[in-house]
Amino acid sequence: MLFSLSNLKRRSVRDPDGDLAVVPKLLHGRTALRLIEQAVEVFEGYVGQPRSEYDTRALEAVMGDYRLGRCIEACLLTRYSFVQPGMESVLSAEQIGGLEEHGLGSPSAVRFAVWDRANEQYGGFVPPGEREGLLASLAGEWGLPADAGLLDRVMALDSDGAAVLTQTGERPTPRDLMRQYNRGAVQTLLAHSTQVRVEAGRLPGAALKRLYFVAKRNGVLVDIEHDGAGGFTLALYGPEQAFGAADKYGRRLADVTLSLLRALAQEAPGTEARATAHLLLHDRPYRFHVTPDIMQRLEYAPPPDQAAKGRVAEARAVYSVGASVAPAEDPFPEEPSFDSMVEARLYREFHSLERQGYTHGWAMQREPEPVLAPGVVLIPDFAFTRGDTRVFMEIAGFWSPSYRERKVAKLRTLAAHGDRDPLVLAVPNDAAALFADLPFPVVPYKTRVAATDLLTLLDSGYGSREERLEAGLSQTAALQAAARERGLVPEDEVARTLQAYTRTELLAAARSLDGEGVAYVAGVGLMSDEAALRARSALDHALDAAPGQRLDLPEAETAAARALSVEKVDVESLLQMWP
Secondary structure, three states: OOOOHHHOOEEEEEOOOOOEEEEEOOOOHHHHHHHHHHHHHHHHOOOOOEHHHOOOOHHHHHHOOHHHHHHHHHHHOOOEEEEOOOHHHOOOHHHHHHHHHOOOOOHHHHHHHHHHHHHHHHOOOOOHHHHHHHHHHHHHHOOOOOOHHHHHHHHOOOOHHHOEEEEOOOOOOHHHHHHHHHHHHHHHHHHOOOEEEEEEEEOOHHHHHHHHHHHHHOOOOEEEEEOOOOEEEEEEEOHHHHOOOOHHHHHHHHHHHHHHHHHHHHHOOOOOOEEEEEEEEOOEEEEEEEOHHHHHHOOOOOOOOOOOOOOOOOOOOOOOOOOOOOOOOOOOOOOOOOOOHHHHHHHHHHHHHHHHOOOOOOEEEEOOOOEEEOOEEEOOOEEEEEOOEEEEEEEOOOOOHHHHHHHHHHHHHHHOOOOOOOEEEEEEHHHHHHHOOOOOOEEEEOOOOOHHHHHHHHHHHHOOHHHHHHHHHOOHHHHHHHHHHHOEEEHHHHHHHHOOOOHHHHHHHHOOOOEOOEEEEOOOEEEEHHHHHHHHHHHHHHHHHOHHHOOOHHHHHHHHHHHHOOOOOOHHHHHOOOO
16 A cells, blocks of 8 residues: 655665665564554544544554554555445434435435525525524424434535444454555655666576566566676666656556565575665655565565466467468467557457468567667567567557657667667657667557568568578479379478468469479479379269269368378369369
C-alpha cells in the first residue's frame, strides 16, 4: 500500500558518496509491537460508532507521532471501513415501504422532499419555531411517527458523520500491521522515484531475461546497463520519465522493484541485492538505498522458483511455400503476455500468416537472448530466423520524449559495434525523424506494425536470394537422384533443399530440375517417370472399379498417395500431367 508522502515519517542523512539520502522510519522490536497493539485496541473501541464520534488524533497520541499515527490508521483502514448505514437502521420495513410509495427511497430523496415543502410553505426559510412542526407534519404524511428527531436522523444517514466504523476483514495482529506499515513506507518512497537502479551483479543471460521481463510484464519501462566487468544494472524509470505522473504507475514501479530484489536473492544467492531510488523532495535530489537490511525488515517469504514456468521462445514453424500447413503437436504455445498492444497484434498477425504458410520460411522468436555491447544491454522484442539468418526486432512504443532519447543513444552505441546479428526497428510515425539517422532499417507504423510490411523488409534486406539460389542449384543432381530412387520427392522437401521460401522462388528454381527420367510437377514435387506411371495406373484402376466410373477426390488422393508411397498428395495438381 502507499501512504501520503507528507505523512511518511523519514529522516535525511548523507550516504557514503556524500549525497543526500532519505531513510524511512521502519518499526521493529517489542516496543513497537506493544504500541501497535495499543493502537489496535483504541481503534477497535470505535467499531460500531459513527465517524462523528471518531477521534482522528487518538492513534497519533498512542504512537507518539502524528505521521506514524496516520500511517497506522491507513493500514487499519484496509481491514476496517466507515460504512454508511441504511434506512433500515432507524426505520422498520413497513415504514421504509411507506416512504417508497411516496417516491422516497433514500435519505437524499427525503431531504429534497423536505426542502420542496419548505420552499412551498415558507419561501425557502423555515423559522426556528416552525421547524419541528413542519418535520412532524411531513413524517405523519409519510406514515412515520410524528417525530421531528426521527426524520432528522433519516435525512442525515448518508452524511460523512453518520458512517459507522465496521470491521471488513480479519483483525490484524500487531506483527501483521507492523509488516504492512514497513512495506508501505518503502513502497511509498519507491513509487515517488524518478528512477530506480537495481544492481543485478553477475547473471547468466536466461536469468537476466527473466528479471527484465518481470518489469516489462508489469508495464514498467526498463533498461539494462553492462558495467563491462560482468555485472548488470536494471534501470527502472519513474512516472515522470515514462508517461507523466500516475499513481498506478508509481505503485507498479514499487512492486516491480521489490519483486526484482527478491528474485535476485534467488538468482544470485551469494550477492547482496540492493536498489537505489532517486527522488526529488522539496526540489532537492535524494537517494533511497534499499539495502538487504531493509528487505529483511519487510519479512518477505522466499520467492517461488520461476525457472520452470513457461517458455520464452516459440516453437519453430512447419516449413511451407504458400499452402496452409497442418499444425504439428503444440506448434504454438499459449500466447505470452505483452507490454504493449503493438507487440501483441504483431505476434497474432504473424502467427496467423505462419499457419497459412505465408511467412516465407521466417519463424518468430519471442524475447530472444540479450544483445551485448560495451556498456549496453538490449533485449529485443522479437527475433526472426530463417536458415542460418537471424534478425532482431525492437519496437519503439509511444514513449515519453526523454525515454526515446535514451533509447536512441543506446541504439547508437550498439550500432558502433558491428559484430552482431542485424536489427530492425518498428517506429511510430511521429517519432520517425528521431530514429532516422540510425543505421537500422525502419518499419514505420501508425497504430500497429503490419506483418506483411515486416516480411517485405526481411525478404528484401536479409533474404540473400542470389546466394540461396546458387546454393540450391548445386543440389539439382542430388534431388534428381533421390527422385529416381524414391519415385517422388515432395514439394516441401524440394523447397527446403533449394532454399526457396516463396512460391515464386520455388517455381523459378524448379525449372532446372527436369532431367532424364524425372520431372517437376508444381504442387506435387519432383517425380520419376516410373512413379508417374504408377500413379496414373492406380487412378485408372480406381476409376474402373468406382460405381459409374466416378471417383471422389479424397478417394483419388488415397489411391495416388498409396501408389507413390507418401501420406498425402495433391491429386488435382497431379492430374495436370494428363490433360
